[in-house]
Every structure is written in structure tokens, then in C-alpha cells.
Amino acid sequence: EAGVAQSPRYKIIEKRQSVAFWCNPISGHATLYWYQQILGQGPKLLIQFQNNGVVDDSQLPKDRFSAERLKGVDSTLKIQPAKLEDSAVYLCASSQLKGLAGIHEQFFGPGTRLTVL
Amino acid sequence: KQEVTQIPAALSVPEGENLVLNCSFTDSAIYNLQWFRQDPGKGLTSLLLIQSSQREQTSGRLNASLDKSSGRSTLYIAASQPGDSATYLCAVGGYQKVTFGTGTKLQVIP
Numbered sequence: 001e002a003g004v005a006q007s008p009r010y011k012i013i014e015k016r017q018s019v020a021f022w023c024n025p026i027s028g029h030a031t032l033y034w035y036q037q038i039l040g041q042g043p044k045l046l047i048q049f050q051n052n053g054v055v056d057d058s059q060l061p062k063d064r065f066s067a068e069r070l071k072g073v074d075s076t077l078k079i080q081p082a083k084l085e086d087s088a089v090y091l092c093a094s095s096q097l098k099g100l101a102g103i104h105e106q107f108f109g110p111g112t113r114l115t116v117l
Numbered sequence: 118k119q120e121v122t123q124i125p126a127a128l129s130v131p132e133g134e135n136l137v138l139n140c141s142f143t144d145s146a147i148y149n150l151q152w153f154r155q156d157p158g159k160g161l162t163s164l165l166l167i168q169s170s171q172r173e174q175t176s177g178r179l180n181a182s183l184d185k186s187s188g189r190s191t192l193y194i195a196a197s198q199p200g201d202s203a204t205y206l207c208a209v210g211g212y213q214k215v216t217f218g219t220g221t222k223l224q225v226i227p
Contacts, residue, residue, distance in 0.1 A: 103166070103210065
């Protein structure tokens with residue numbers, strides 16, 4: 001079974017530029033998550049999709065960040081314009097509901113390391 | 118709001134030692150708790166998932182326990198090896214929401 005795919009793996013941009021990240025979840029996984037992980041911290045959820053609908057985007061800085069999941073499969077996360085504090089690893093994860101117990105086991109991609117200069 | 122704490126933030130042990138990593142959470146209304154391992158510059162690798170109805174899960178040298186009433190989970194690593202060196206994260210799954218701890222950075226010294 002193929003895992004969660006992300007690209008690019010690394011990206012260096014200057015502040016005020018735009019950048020986009022792509023994620024392809026595990027086949028059949030209805031739930032997709034984007035996390036931001038700053039060095040030395042745990043992942044922070046930016047947005048969660050259930051199929052192509054948004055479940056939670058309460059921590060997404062909507063003035064500069066946007067995300068979409070067309071057709072309920074692949075997803076893109078965009079930052080426009082980028083700030084220095086956006087330097088982090090952006091992780092994509094997917095999960096499938098297990099049984100009736102409301103359990104989601106998450107599987108992560110390798111992440112995209114963004115450096116904003 | 119769920120808060121997840123992992124103590125200690127860093128741990129260094131000699132090879133062969135058994136060790137315990139701790140994870141505490143404030144809201145006991147959870148569906149599951151998942152332990153992950155993260156190597157430098159890499160994504161998260163799932164180690165164990167414990168459902169809220171379970172008390173523990175085992176995989177090889179790893180054993181994870183869950184005590185919902187006290188808001189605690191532990192990850193026990195037996196006979197530690199240098200290859201176990203990584204950051205270990207716990208994630209608490211609630212209704213449509215997952216909350217991560219900040220992790221424990223483990224170093225196993227040969």
C-alpha cells in the first residue's frame with residue numbers, strides 16, 4: 001500500500017513570495033490533514049478535510065493561507081504572501097474511520113521543509 | 118480544549134536500558150491515543166494506536182498503556198537500542214480532532 005505522498009520535499013523562498021504544497025493521501029482515506037511543525041514543537045493542525053469538505057480550519061491563518069481538496073483526493077496548501085515565521089515543516093496526513101468507534105489512525109507523509117528568507 | 122503534555126522533553130539513556138515515556142492529557146473524553154516516532158527531517162511514523170476501550174497495545178519491544186481516568190499514557194521501550202533515538206510524540210484523538218504533545222527527544226547512547 002502506497003503511503004502519503006508530498007511534494008516538494010524542500011522549498012526556499014523569500015518573504016512576500018508565494019508557495020504551494022501538494023499532498024496525495026493513501027487511497028480510500030476520506031480524511032486529510034495539514035499540519036505545521038515548527039522546530040522543537042509538536043505538529044499544529046492547520047486544516048482538516050473530510051472528503052472535500054472542511055471539518056476544522058480554526059488555526060489556519062486565513063489572511064495568507066489557503067487549502068483545497070478538489071474531488072476529495074489530492075490537496076494543495078498555499079501561502080501567499082509568506083512571512084519569516086512561516087518557516088516550518090508542513091506535514092500532510094490522512095486517515096480512515098475504523099469501525100463505529102470514531103477512531104482515526106493517522107498516517108503521515110514525509111513533509112515539506114519550508115525556509116523563508 | 119484538550120491539552121497534551123509530554124515529560125521529559127529530552128531523555129538520554131545507555132543502550133540496553135528499559136525506559137518509559139509519558140503523555141498526559143486534560144480531557145478524558147477521547148476516542149484513541151496514538152504514539153508516533155519522528156526522525157530528524159522526516160515525517161511521523163505510527164508506532165501504536167490504543168482505542169479508548171483498550172488498556173494497552175504491544176508491538177515488538179514497545180508497549181503502550183492508556184489510563185483514561187487519570188489522563189495518562191505511557192510508552193515502554195524494552196532493551197533500548199541506538200536506532201531507537203528519535204523524537205516520540207503522542208496524539209490524542211477526540212471527536213473529529215487530534216491534539217499532539219510536544220514530544221520527548223530520546224537519545225540512546227551506545
